Amino acid sequence: MKTRLLAISGSSRKDSVNKRLLDAAVAIARKQGAEVTVLDLRALALPLYDGDLEAASGLPEGAVRLKQAIREHHALLVASPEYNGFFTPLLKNAIDWATRPQEGFSSPFTGKTAALLAASPGALGGIRGLPALRVLLSGIGVLVTPGQMSLPLAQQAFDEQGALLNAQQHKMLEGVVSELLRTTLASASY
Numbered sequence: 232m233k234t235r236l237l238a239i240s241g242s243s244r245k246d247s248v249n250k251r252l253l254d255a256a257v258a259i260a261r262k263q264g265a266e267v268t269v270l271d272l273r274a275l276a277l278p279l280y281d282g283d284l285e286a287a288s289g290l291p292e293g294a295v296r297l298k299q300a301i302r303e304h305h306a307l308l309v310a311s312p313e314y315n316g317f318f319t320p321l322l323k324n325a326i327d328w329a330t331r332p333q334e335g336f337s338s339p340f341t342g343k344t345a346a347l348l349a350a351s352p353g354a355l356g357g358i359r360g361l362p363a364l365r366v367l368l369s370g371i372g373v374l375v376t377p378g379q380m381s382l383p384l385a386q387q388a389f390d391e392q393g394a395l396l397n398a399q400q401h402k403m404l405e406g407v408v409s410e411l412l413r414t415t416l417a418s419a420s421y
């Protein structure tokens with residue numbers, strides 16, 4: 232069976248550099264034999280998490296879709312910008328909704344693996360946002376691979392086809408993706 236990856240960007244912005252880095256990782260993962268679904272968080276139209284809203288109307292449709300998508304995949308490939316040292320509220324809100332209970336289902340995160348990416352126009356590549364994301368995902372039962380990648384000066388990092396111009400950075404991204412696939416296979420029950 233092919234490994235199924237769910238690719239999520241913490242930015243849904245049209246010209247997002249994180250979407251570009253994620254797309255480059257997705258191309259590599261497909262080349263390495265994975266089946267990949269790219270999920271646009273904006274398309275889920277999730278409201279800001281609100282316990283009163285949840286009590287009154289249950290899970291929004293977007294949250295049900297997100298939980299289902301996570302359940303249907305073996306692993307997550309996540310890229311997020313750094314906002315003031317953290318990953319984005321768009322991503323946090325989506326994860327929060329996805330952890331809310333749903334009758335008849337256990338947590339969609341249990342037993343999943345994940346790899347983390349970040350990109351920024353700045354010199355640090357968004358790396359400061361990844362530790363908090365790692366802690367969050369680990370805390371909800373996701374095995375996060377040790378390897379990760381942050382891409383500095385990301386606006387100049389890609390060619391017109393969306394591939395990384397720098398061979399070393401491309402190799403690093405290949406390494407992150409193959410570690411995710413290896414770890415997922417090693418921990419899989421499929």
Ligand SMILES: Cc1cc2nc3c(=O)[nH]c(=O)nc-3n(C[C@H](O)[C@H](O)[C@H](O)COP(=O)(O)O)c2cc1C
Pocket residue numbers: 242243244246247248249250312313314315316317350351352353354355356357
């Ligand atoms: C509220 C806010 C805070 C930001 N904080 C940081 C930061 O701490 N470090 C950084 O490298 N870039 C920071 N940025 C700049 C983002 O890295 C930049 O906007 C980037 O393009 C966002 O990612 P995207 O292109 O994938 O949307 C911040 C941007 C915003 C809007």
